[in-house]
Amino acid sequence: MLVQTLPxxxxxxxxxxxxxxxxxxxxxxxxxxxxxxxQARSLADCITNVSTPKGKKPLLKTMVTTAxxxxxxxxxxxxxxxxxxxxxxxxxxxxxxxxxLQRSGQVExxxxxxxxxxxxxxxxxxxxxxxxxxxxxYNYQGYLHLKIMPGAEYDQLYRAMQLADRVSVNLxxxxxxxxxxxxxxxxxxxxxxxxxxxxxxxxxxxxYEKLAGTVTQFVVGAVGDTDQELLSLSNRLYRQYGxxxxxxxxxxxxxxxxxxxxxATDPLREHRLYQASFLLRDYSWKxxxxxxxxxxxxxxxxxxxxxxxxxxLRDAPIEIMTARRDQLLRIPGIGPVGVDAxxxxxxxxxxxxxxxxxxxxxxxxxxxxPYILLDGRRPVTQMKLFS
Numbered sequence: 001m002l003v004q005t006l007p008x009x010x011x012x013x014x015x016x017x018x019x020x021x022x023x024x025x026x027x028x029x030x031x032x033x034x035x036x037x038x039q040a041r042s043l044a045d046c047i048t049n050v051s052t053p054k055g056k057k058p059l060l061k062t063m064v065t066t067a068x069x070x071x072x073x074x075x076x077x078x079x080x081x082x083x084x085x086x087x088x089x090x091x092x093x094x095x096x097x098x099x100x101l102q103r104s105g106q107v108e109x110x111x112x113x114x115x116x117x118x119x120x121x122x123x124x125x126x127x128x129x130x131x132x133x134x135x136x137x138y139n140y141q142g143y144l145h146l147k148i149m150p151g152a153e154y155d156q157l158y159r160a161m162q163l164a165d166r167v168s169v170n171l172x173x174x175x176x177x178x179x180x181x182x183x184x185x186x187x188x189x190x191x192x193x194x195x196x197x198x199x200x201x202x203x204x205x206x207x208y209e210k211l212a213g214t215v216t217q218f219v220v221g222a223v224g225d226t227d228q229e230l231l232s233l234s235n236r237l238y239r240q241y242g243x244x245x246x247x248x249x250x251x252x253x254x255x256x257x258x259x260x261x262x263x264a265t266d267p268l269r270e271h272r273l274y275q276a277s278f279l280l281r282d283y284s285w286k287x288x289x290x291x292x293x294x295x296x297x298x299x300x301x302x303x304x305x306x307x308x309x310x311x312x313l314r315d316a317p318i319e320i321m322t323a324r325r326d327q328l329l330r331i332p333g334i335g336p337v338g339v340d341a342x343x344x345x346x347x348x349x350x351x352x353x354x355x356x357x358x359x360x361x362x363x364x365x366x367x368x369x370p371y372i373l374l375d376g377r378r379p380v381t382q383m384k385l386f387s
Contacts, residue, residue, distance in 0.1 A: 009089070009097030014043040016066055016087045023061075023113060023170075023217065024247045047107055052143050053165070053213075057108040059143070060101055064089055064126045068115030072172075072183035073258040074222055074251060077115045083256050088117070091126055095133035102140065109143030110134075113168075120149035120191075124156045131163045146212070150191035157195060158202050164212040166244065169195040171216045174229040181223035200241045213244035220273065221265030222251035226296030227273060228287070235280045235287050245281070248273040268300045276304040282336075283329050306332040306367075313371035320351050320372050333367040354379045 050059045065088040068077045076084055089097075094112075101107045112130065116123050127146055134140045146164040148157060160167050169192060173179035176188040186192065199214045216237065218230055230248065237243035250265035276298065279285040291298060291307040298304055309332050318327050320342060328339040341360040345351060352375045354365040362368065369379045 009093045010043065010100060012087055012089065012093075013046050013060070013062060013097055016046075016062065016085060023111075023168075024249065043106075047101075050109075050111070052109065052145075054143055057143055058106065059109045059111050059145070060098055060107045061111040062094070062113075064091075064094065064112065064114035064123065064130065065117055066115055067117050069118075070116055070183065070185050072186070074182060074219055074254065075257065076254045078257060081256050089130075091129035091133055094130045095138065098134060099138040099140070102142070109145070111145040111147075113147035114149070116149060120151045121153055121156070124149045124152040124160070128156060128159055128163065131160075135163055148195055150186050150195075152195065154198055154202075157198055161199065161202060161212040162209070166215060167199065167212045168215050168217065169199065171196075171233070172219050173223065174218060174225055174233045178223050178225045178229070182219055196237060196241045196243065203242060214242065215244050215247060217247040217249055220248050220250050220270055222259055222262055227269075227276070227298050228290075228292050228296040230273060231276055231280065231290060232287050234277050238281050246277055248277070266300065269297075272298050272300060272304060279305060284326060303332075305330070309371045317371050317373045317378065319376070320357075320374055321346055321376075331368055331371050333364040334362055338362045350375055352377075354381065 046060055046062055047058050048061050050057055050061075052059075065086070066077055066084055067086045067088060068075070069079055071078050071080070098107070098110055102109075112127055114123050114127055127149075131144060131146060134144070144164045145166040145168065146160050148160060148167050148169045152160075157167075171179070171188070171192050172186070173182050173188065179186055179188045179192075196214055196216065203211055218225070220230065230246075234243070234246040237246065248270050250267055250270040251259070251262065252264050253260050253262050276290055279290070280287065289308065290304055291311055293299060299307055302310065309330065313330070318331055320328070325339055325343065328334060328342060329336065334342070338357075338360065341362070342351065342357075345356070345360055351357065354369060354374070356374075357365050357368065365379075366381060369381045372379065
């Protein structure tokens with residue numbers, strides 16, 4: 001019986017292919033996307049090289065079921081869409097399939113999501129049952145990333161955080177109004193945002209327990225959401241709810257959905273959102289610091305750090321020899337490692353020319369130059385021979 005079950009699980013995983021093509025799972029989400037037909041039909045399409053906190057790993061990205069009773073307007077799994085192949089796994093079957101793949105060295109972890117059938121609680125139980133089998137029966141101790149269903153119960157969330165390295169609670173929209181336009185059967189506050197609040201509460205209640213970090217995802221650009229809305233909420237989640245990261249998935253139309261004729265979101269907008277999000281999370285920026293235009297979006301031509309510098313540092317450059325750490329971090333082309341090198345070097349001598357910065361492994365000194373003073377003077381840059 002076991003010999004028959006394992007190959008069948010692998011075959012069925014191959015049949016549903018890359019069902020999580022639109023849902024990032026790692027630390028370099030834009031690199032996860034491959035130019036393949038949606039829901040292809042090979043095992044290779046289920047496996048994605050993902051950057052995780054434990055290094056780069058091939059993950060099995062799959063679902064408990066591709067059936068769903070919700071009607072999200074953008075989603076390929078929405079109820080009634082005939083082009084989606086509906087496949088459902090039992091916990092034992094899916095766990096054994098994963099065990100086969102990881103023992104053969106084809107995968108080193110799993111991202112597990114699901115459509116919703118018979119309610120969120122029932123679906124979440126199936127995700128948890130699958131992972132408990134993987135952890136206990138197969139004694140797997142590696143990387144697991146689990147999706148939390150809208151409106152899951154407290155105990156389910158807690159158990160998922162005990163079992164996984166990372167859990168996803170996808171808000172999809174930054175407000176109830178935006179969510180209504182994307183997914184009219186979902187409740188922003190009680191089904192989604194509350195899950196992130198509870199996750200932080202669980203971490204604070206159990207400070208000595210190893211618990212999963214939380215991430216969220218937004219669908220960007222389908223229903224008029226602005227960068228300011230998305231980043232304001234992201235900042236709140238970083239500050240108040242201990243969010244590990246926010247994913248910004250540019251909208252891509254799927255045929256046979258209500259949004260099939262909407263234009264795709266420019267990938268550069270997604271990229272700029274990630275850059276701005278990292279400024280909020282890692283560089284102590286405030287939302288008010290970000291260079292929004294009058295429509296609440298950022299310009300695409302410049303990254304947000306450089307756009308801010310163009311606005312504020314062109315005429316008021318930062319003195320490298322006296323600036324505080326937080327001021328140095330505002331300079332385009334200089335990150336935390338470069339700032340630490342500057343602080344150390346200026347205790348030992350004076351930094352008076354761009355060559356000195358280059359010696360500190362700050363490579364893009366020509367990008368830095370317009371925004372700084374070196375020992376009271378604007379740095380001399382080499383003139384371009386050709387324009």
